[in-house]
Amino acid sequence: KPQAVIFDLDGVVTDTAHLHFLAWRQIAREAGIEINEEINEQLKGISRMGSLERILRCGGAEHRFSQLQREQMAERKNSLYVASLQQLTPSSVLPGIAPLLDELHERKIAVGLASVSLNAPHILRALGISDRFDFCADASRIERSKPDPEIFLAACAGLGVDPVSCIGIEDAQAGIAAINACGMLSVGIGSRLQQADLLLQTTAELSWSRLQRFWQT
Ligand code: B16
Numbered sequence: 001k002p003q004a005v006i007f008d009l010d011g012v013v014t015d016t017a018h019l020h021f022l023a024w025r026q027i028a029r030e031a032g033i034e035i036n037e038e039i040n041e042q043l044k045g046i047s048r049m050g051s052l053e054r055i056l057r058c059g060g061a062e063h064r065f066s067q068l069q070r071e072q073m074a075e076r077k078n079s080l081y082v083a084s085l086q087q088l089t090p091s092s093v094l095p096g097i098a099p100l101l102d103e104l105h106e107r108k109i110a111v112g113l114a115s116v117s118l119n120a121p122h123i124l125r126a127l128g129i130s131d132r133f134d135f136c137a138d139a140s141r142i143e144r145s146k147p148d149p150e151i152f153l154a155a156c157a158g159l160g161v162d163p164v165s166c167i168g169i170e171d172a173q174a175g176i177a178a179i180n181a182c183g184m185l186s187v188g189i190g191s192r193l194q195q196a197d198l199l200l201q202t203t204a205e206l207s208w209s210r211l212q213r214f215w216q217t
């Protein structure tokens with residue numbers, strides 16, 4: 001059996017990806033840029049500043065704002081995003097996740113979090129599942145966001161497990177690349193992902209028995 005299962009947060013544990021999108025859409029609009037769900041797909045797993053840079057680039061506005069203005073935009077996005085997090089409750093945990101966390105706990109399989117979001121600890125508390133995670137990699141100590149494997153390697157190190165003995169679960173293409181790059185087995189959630197070792201349509205299909213079957217094949 002695997003030694004650990006390491007989860008991405010946004011889009012796997014809860015649907016904050018949509019809340020990120022709404023906040024970025026407003027910031028982009030104020031800069032005269034329209035973003036759609038397709039661009040949002042490319043922002044998943046990318047740091048706050050990295051996301052802003054992509055948005056500005058796609059609007060052809062990468063030279064229009066000073067460093068200070070960019071920092072202010074990123075800060076404002078975060079305020080909007082944090083305000084929207086108030087809607088999160090334990091019922092915002094995506095289908096299949098809470099029972100899977102219970103099963104992993106019962107079987108003494110370590111559980112880690114690999115989110116580059118600086119808001120991750122707050123989100124887990126709001127969802128009421130902080131105690132289900134044995135180790136959460138600290139996004140503030142990460143230098144490179146996904147697709148770099150750094151955050152997943154930090155989660156493995158914190159759990160004291162070898163990446164090749166772990167499963168990583170992700171909904172973003174950058175996240176699947178990060179998991180594969182550290183030698184973990186990757187589980188992708190969603191239909192558009194490439195290179196996932198196991199691809200499931202939704203988190204509702206996740207269960208210990210599904211992961212165990214996957215691990216053994
Ligand atoms: P914050 P993940 C990522 O989280 C999000 O997917 C990405 O959209 C966001 O920009 C990033 O966290 C930083 O989040 O602004 O809250 O620090 O997918 O790694 O769980």
Ligand code: MG
Pocket residue numbers: 008009010011012044045170171172175
């Ligand atoms: Mg995600």
